[in-house]
Amino acid sequence: MFSITQLLKVSHHPPVSAFYAESPSAGVFYVGSLATISGIKCKYLVWPDVMSVENRGEATVVLARHDEHFTFTFPSAEACDILGSKPWLQLAGETTLVASTGASAVFTFSGKDWVDGELMAEDGSVVARLKGSWRGQVHIEEVESGVSKVLLDMTMWK
Numbered sequence: 001m002f003s004i005t006q007l008l009k010v011s012h013h014p015p016v017s018a019f020y021a022e023s024p025s026a027g028v029f030y031v032g033s034l035a036t037i038s039g040i041k042c043k044y045l046v047w048p049d050v051m052s053v054e055n056r057g058e059a060t061v062v063l064a065r066h067d068e069h070f071t072f073t074f075p076s077a078e079a080c081d082i083l084g085s086k087p088w089l090q091l092a093g094e095t096t097l098v099a100s101t102g103a104s105a106v107f108t109f110s111g112k113d114w115v116d117g118e119l120m121a122e123d124g125s126v127v128a129r130l131k132g133s134w135r136g137q138v139h140i141e142e143v144e145s146g147v148s149k150v151l152l153d154m155t156m157w158k
Contacts, residue, residue, distance in 0.1 A: 019059075027066075032059025034074060051079040052092070072097040075109050088112060091134070109134070 010016040016035040022028070034057035043049035055074035062069045076093040091109035098104045102122035109115050113135040119128040130151055132138035138152040 016057075027064035029062040029064065030059065031062075033057045034059075048082060049080070051082050053077045054093070067100075069100045070097060075107070080112075091115075 005021040006019065008018045010018050010033070014035055014037065016033065018033045019031070021030040034055055037054040037056065039052050039054070040048045041050040041052060054076045058071055058073050060069055060071045073094070073096050075091040075095045078090050078092050079087060080090060081087045090112050093109060095107045095109070096104065097107070103120065105117055105119045107115055107117040107130075113133045115130070115132065115134045115138060117130045118126045119130070119140075121127050126143055128140050128142050130138055130140040132152070133154075134152065135154055137150050137155060139148050140151040141148040
């Protein structure tokens with residue numbers, strides 16, 4: 001449980017937020033900022049099909065006991081078929097995660113629930129690839145060995 005949490009609306013136009021949370025007893029700290037830009041994509045000339053929210057900003061999680069930190073960006077979100085009979089939400093765009101060691105991961109969200117990604121070592125070489133449905137299962141495959149396993153299984157949460 002976080003003992004101190006602060007959320008602050010830095011600006012209303014454009015919407016910008018800042019946040020901070022810490023748990024000194026666990027040695028975990030979280031700080032970030034986020035600005036959003038919204039828009040509408042039309043299927044036909046004036047028929048709105050997708051409402052999008054582009055998230056700009058980043059957050060950092062510090063694990064003090066391990067002397068590590070991880071910085072990541074946020075994916076965008078889209079509300080699709082907003083005037084239809086079965087609207088749905090999806091993530092879109094890229095998210096980058098960078099560890100204090102220099103290792104990194106890039107996740108690309110596309111389609112209704114699809115994610116692809118690459119995990120890179122400190123030297124930039126790709127060590128693993130991941131793909132799958134973030135609402136179902138995401139698999140990770142080690143490049144060198146070709147071994148694949150389930151990284152995330154959301155099927156039990158439905």
